[in-house]
Ligand SMILES: Nc1ncnc2c1ncn2[C@@H]1O[C@H](COP(=O)(O)OP(=O)(O)OP(=O)(O)O)[C@@H](O)[C@H]1O
């Protein structure tokens with residue numbers, strides 16, 4: 322494993338919705354095979370930041386940005402880059418589980434099929450491997466034809482993770498992946514994220530301080546569109562250098 | 576009287592008015608249906624269904640009209656569905672939201688409210704006179720297509736809009752293109768809604784008399800159409816013709832034909848309701 326390889330190098334990222342500025346110049350580096358957590362009060366721009374990393378903001382009208390985001394030294398927003406390629410390198414798991422209203426198998430195979438993979442054994446192999454990595458295989462291996470919407474919320478979210486894994490991205494973005502789940506399902510997802518970093522780089526937005534402390538290596542604290550502090554998770558949660566960070570993680574506001 | 580009591584009274588009053596209004600509508604509908612069944616049900620038998628029209632009411636039948644109606648239905652669906660759904664997909668998913676598309680949208684909404692006879696005159700001008708398609712099935716179907724296109728476009732757009740945005744995002748986040756997302760994920764979810772709208776529009780179209788009269792559809796047809804260029808008659812035309820005859824026997828025939836037409840409409844609407852019901856159950860998140 323290469324130590325301290327940088328996957329994302331973000332510099333002076335500013336973003337607007339219409340005339341409203343929501344990111345005011347964010348600079349940070351996302352390390353390979355680490356979990357980077359983003360915390361901060363509601364509305365401070367965490368999701369906006371995350372969506373910049375796989376160009377999901379392209380679908381929001383009035384969205385505009387400045388600054389640069391390098392993914393392995395390629396400029397994410399350069400004109401010769403196809404956003405669809407970026408999204409295959411940078412997967413995303415959303416706040417609310419959003420499986421397709423199709424079978425479990427088809428959910429995972431979709432990302433492969435749209436890139437032309439038709440071979441049944443290849444598909445079946447990747448589906449199984451992805452479900453195993455997402456710790457869902459044991460629960461669903463006999464019901465791959467079952468509609469994914471019949472799964473529980475936690476299972477659905479793990480299916481969404483499996484779906485993201487299946488196309489073998491380099492980075493996986495999580496936007497509050499546990500906020501609609503119960504504590505047991507949450508624990509499962511957290512354990513999963515721990516394991517995922519062997520193969521992927523992970524960026525996770527969370528409102529849950531313990532979650533950030535438990536499963537991340539680096540933590541960034543956002544407030545009102547600024548990155549107030551970014552450091553080792555341990556340092557952020559034990560000896561933050563900024564008063565605002567300290568106030569936030571000790572629950573004095575938020 | 577306190578404010579609360581007043582509110583309660585107003586509530587009750589409104590309920591009574593609403594019930595009365597519903598009752599009036601239902602009573603008239605029931606009276607109509609009962610009257611129809613009383614007049615016409617006895618007339619419906621196999622020979623009525625399978626006979627061609629005749630000058631003698633007792634020997635006349637509706638086979639030509641039924642055949643015409645089904646031909647029209649099939650052809651209209653064939654034309655209107657792909658064009659309407661295509662236009663709906665384009666407007667909802669692809670078109671840039673600017674003044675021009677706004678104008679198109681408003682116009683489509685207005686077209687849905689234009690009286691059907693106007694479409695008949697349009698069909699007469701374009702298909703009968705300009706394209707010289709005469710009083711053929713093709714003319715009839717194309718005219719009805721124009722009539723229901725706006726409805727299909729509007730319901731397609733509504734069905735697409737009702738698809739949760741999370742579904743699109745999930746697909747895009749996997750690197751899918753817009754067409755892959757629309758075709759593989761959004762359309763299948765929207766399809767029951769689109770089909771429901773299309774079927775309801777069709778069931779409206781097959782009851783339409785005015786546009787077919789305007790294009791000059793014939794009433795006396797003693798053969799079954801074999802190609803789209805054949806002249807035709809349809810149930811509403813046949814009914815229209817029979818009710819305007821003085822003989823009592825034709826009035827009975829008309830009542831019987833109306834019952835048949837109602838049954839076809841009822842079947843179509845039931846399919847639409849069934850589809851809508853299934854649609855509701857499918858998407859839960
Ligand atoms: N599509 C949009 N159009 C306009 N404004 C938006 C849009 N999405 C977000 N915003 C605004 O941008 C700001 C940042 O939103 P964002 O969703 O990034 O915050 P967040 O930190 O993820 O909040 P939360 O923790 O509640 O998810 C908010 O003020 C929000 O109102």
Ligand SMILES: [Mg+2]
Nearest residue numbers: 367368369496
């Ligand atoms: Mg958010």
